[in-house]
Amino acid sequence: MNNNVPEIGSPARTKAILNRYRLVAKKSLGQNFLSDLNILRNIVTAADVTADDNVIEIGPGIGALTEQLARKARKVVAFEIDANLLPVLDDTLMDYDNVKIINQDILKANLPEVIRDEFEPGHPVKLVANLPYYITTPILMGVLQSNVSFDQIVVMMQAEVADRLVAVPGTKAYGSLSLVMQYRAHVEVAFDVPRSAFIPQPNVDSAIIRLTPREPLPVMPYDDKALFGFVKGCFAHRRKSLWNNLQGIFGKQPEVRERIQTVLQRVDISQQLRPERLTLINFIELVNAFHDEGLM
Template identity: 50%
Template structure:
């Protein structure tokens, strides 16, 4: 097969869309990639080889799926749009290492999928061009399942990718940065122009690489309370940490108690949430919730 025969070309993509009279659903955030070079770069950054198992989310008409099938041992792709299932059966018919499942990834038990479709010693990765409207729920849902997935390599809105990979004392840094980096090492590996999509999105995209940590970055006594405290600390970004905590703990802790906890955790309450590292947030949460 030559590069011109790949699904991810403007000509072939348009032919497939016309053959099946396919209309894009805005509600599903469908944007198909028409540049196979971009797809191969994504796969290269994901370190996919002939031993790898891959889970794809939202294969569309199979542009990325095809390139993954060429590079990986096997691919399991989850597509929520029933209309795309017969199209994928056609476009991917030349490959015997792809399983397409018509299911919402948010409803999937990934541990069961991994046990069923991949061998125990196989490295499993997520590689996906994610629908922008539901990027965060998908990624957080996967992370919170605590599976054996080694990495997630996903295309998403550049602004969201920057928030997930952000460091303290930057505008993009917030509770989402901490939630993602608690579980993974996050890095943006490339930007992707609008011109490689049909239809073209209104925003620039980035490819985010998330590598699972063997253990969460910090130890906390209670994860739910830790993440709630972090969110509260960013509730009003222009307010000090002390003020945000006073609002959050209103009726539970008074000002003097909050100040005492801040002193005990060795954190200046006049700082803003965006200046605290994840280690400092963990120390503060553990100080408050172990009292």
């Protein structure tokens, strides 16, 4: 390792790499290059990456975060969709023999298979990434439903999306995304990232989100996918009452309306409430009750 070469994430090295390879950030891929070493190191710290950890990274770019991960982790496997960045990564990360780059769209990857093939069993697996903002939600949903038990997930995303992930009932940001994420994991904001930390500078601020496996809930839904679909339906018209949204899901026939009222009375939830007033447990109790009633 050449100790005289600045780290990849320093502003000077980032600009030098971009100039050398004549790279221009592709808006279509949500590319912005993080060039603040303190923030890069803090991301690794937030994930508590150790020499025993295997790490999945998404969108390594020119390798700034990858380098910081490689210095701490047992092995890093990074998914990069942009083939033009492969020779750049081969160059910038040549000193790290514990890094493998896979040229593939993470949404099309078989994560369990990759982890089985690339990592030795018996070691923690973590996901650490600066996510492309335009597909943050699909990536997180795919990861959380991939049947991979990540010990820790630490990702950067648009601050507005981060607010939705950690939102609580009764707030404007609270919605179906909040509920689905909080059903899967304990979600918290680790720290904020200003737009000035990137080259080129994006139009939005960012935040680092940490997701950790949650303890089993006191009540579990009869089916995960049924819960997610039900929650989405309840927030289809968030300014309308729960009663109106439930009729949108199940129908407005008199017999159906009567059964909806029966379920609401059984779980002791007012039909006049708006969906954003309900907790995760409320939604689980509702989906189970509608299933018992034969409506799901």
